[in-house]
Amino acid sequence: MLSHIVVVGASAAGLTAAEALRREGYAGELTIVGEEARSPYDRPPLSKQILRGAWDEERIVLRSDDLLADLDATWILGTAAVALDPSARKLTLADGQILGYDGLVIATGATPRRLPFGHDLAGVHVLRTLDDTLALRDGLRGARSVAIVGAGFLGAEVAAVARELGVAVTMIDPLPAPMIRQFGTEMGELLTQLHASHGVDVRCGTTVNALTPGTGSDLLGSAGSDGAERGSAGRVAGVELSDGSRVAADLVLVAVGASPATGWLAGSGLVIGDGVECDQYCVSAPGVVAAGDVASWDHPGVGRQRLEHRMNATEQATTAAKNLLGQAIPFEPVSYFWTDQYDVKIQVYGRSGDDFDFRIVAGDPAEGRFAALYGDGDRVTGALAWNFPRQARTLRQHVADQTPWAAVSA
Incomplete structure (x- = not known):
């Protein structure tokens, strides 16, 4: 006992x-x-409603x-x-x-994971706790530009909020498109289009070599006629990328996983x-x-x-x-997650990503609403809905039943 x-x-x-x-x-x-x-x-609201200022802490x-x-x-x-x-x-x-x-x-x-450099600079943030979010929100209120290192859940959601707040956004990730780990190539391409259509500069397929401080001017993130970054000394002013380019940034969010x-x-x-x-x-x-x-x-x-x-x-x-307490219940859920970006809600049941086949089974991406299934060649492994919640609940049953892939991919 x-x-x-x-x-x-x-x-x-x-x-x-x-x-x-x-x-x-x-x-x-x-x-x-x-x-x-x-x-x-x-x-979950930290990177969305709280960061946007739409909800209070209570x-x-x-x-x-x-x-x-x-x-x-x-x-x-x-x-x-x-x-x-x-x-x-x-x-x-x-x-x-x-x-x-x-x-x-x-x-x-x-x-949160961190980069091996740059976190000693003011204006460099991670996001895990409420205090992290409040600090980032305060920074965004006075920022003109933000570089987001990582295009997973947090990176993509914060990019959407920052654009809604009128801040210029550059989103950087070593993989070819946002959220490929979670959704796979086809969805990654759609998310690239979504963010680009809202003005995000999507820099995928490149990594960060350094976070650079300013040169001492009081004008954060501005550049002189010589192109040099002019942020205050000790504060981040830009990001150097592996492709040789530089991105000016008043703020940097490091969102490279946890x-x-x-x-x-x-x-x-x-x-x-x-x-x-x-x-x-x-x-x-x-x-x-x-x-x-x-x-x-x-x-x-x-x-x-x-x-x-x-x-x-x-x-x-x-x-x-x-x-x-002494019971013996195997934990074998049909997993569920979601993400909200701009006016899009994406819901996923089960397993998804590039390791699985992908097939749209309802709606049309061109119309802004569709549903899809993932499979391992034998059985359905996952279901996804883009602004299509009713279909998400319906397709969940295919995941729970492990419906034969041939039955939904013909």
Whole structure:
């Protein structure tokens, strides 16, 4: 019988796990540890509604104070976990506290990757937390130009918001088109067209060699008659690309992906690969489960996966909590994610990308609304909808049923 469960990570996954534990009848001591000093909040709006200024901060808080109090949990916020001893079942925090436990949920999420240079310059941003977003939003209000390094989810969404705010945008990525990793070549070409049509300078197929500071003028991001960048010394003024070109920029967003937040688990004995490695039940060690962006688990139908999707965080956390209490439920979801860019909503169920076949099955890209399926040559693996939500829900069933690819590709 578990008497003290600790949840490490006051995230969507961590909060969901805590709620699931109580819902499943766990009445023992519950402690929730969070590195940020904030109550749990939703992250997807950070790169869209919050960055745009359309929502205030309170709107992304996941639960009211009353609902959080109903959990009857001890909250330790603003303090990171720094070490774990699973054999002794002890967790060490940055302030020196040592928490004993008999059940542990790891939900520490991920941290943004950085370039090996340039982050000491003012005006260079990453985006993961609410504080990151507020700083970037403040910068965009006075900026004339922004260079976005990375054309994945964050890069593409921030590019759309910056253009809506009237800021000149250059989006840079080593791959041939935006979001090819997520969607594949055909969709990447459509996203290139979408961003270009809104005035984004899409520089794909090139990498960043350096972030360059200004030369001391007070005119940020401007250039003299000699073409030299004139931003303030110590502040970013431009980006040097591998093709030899230079891009002037008042701000730079580095959006080159995220790494699972596992550094604090060094020496713990847990298996760490691309995240905390778990079995199909989200169990990584006796009495230890993991969920959300930090968890790499053995999907019964797909194999090892780690997903940085909002829906996966809550679904996995629910399953992990149940299994920590003694159930044995394999976690085998049909994954779901979405992105909003300009007036376009793209929704995807299952697995997609260049590793799979791609076929449009409804609508027409030229009309601004269509749906498509992905397949591995044998079965349907994924479904995508571009401004076509009704079709997305319908096509999801093909993913769940693993419909033969021949039945939809004729």
